Amino acid sequence: MLRHWLERWKNWIGDRDMELAIRGELRKQGYNPGRKIVDFKLVAIERPGWVCIYEFTVATRASSDQASTLFGVAHDDGRSGTIVRFYEDSTPRDEQRATWSEGMILAPHLR
Numbered sequence: 001m002l003r004h005w006l007e008r009w010k011n012w013i014g015d016r017d018m019e020l021a022i023r024g025e026l027r028k029q030g031y032n033p034g035r036k037i038v039d040f041k042l043v044a045i046e047r048p049g050w051v052c053i054y055e056f057t058v059a060t061r062a063s064s065d066q067a068s069t070l071f072g073v074a075h076d077d078g079r080s081g082t083i084v085r086f087y088e089d090s091t092p093r094d095e096q097r098a099t100w101s102e103g104m105i106l107a108p109h110l111r
Contacts, residue, residue: 013040018076025084026060035060043110044101050078053101055093073097
């Protein structure tokens with residue numbers, strides 16, 4: 001039971017609006033939105049904190065019931081909304097993350 005709770009805590013996003021934006025975009029692109037969102041982390045922030053960039057991974061299924069792993073990036077602006085993008089490979093996701101986070105404060109693992 002402790003492992004179950006630790007796993008849930010590890011994959012907890014902590015932002016209901018962000019989770020709804022991610023699941024909504026999954027649904028819009030024809031994927032099953034009920035799957036796990038894992039490795040969700042803040043990667044960049046712009047002062048005073050309105051704009052944040054996040055990256056994550058989604059284990060999902062397409063409408064054809066084929067399992068797939070999607071690499072996601074989200075641009076969250078607290079004043080105007082959230083943009084979510086998904087990629088089948090991590091390289092284009094990393095390029096999009098670098099574009100969006102240019103000039104921002106980066107997380108230590110990206111410096």
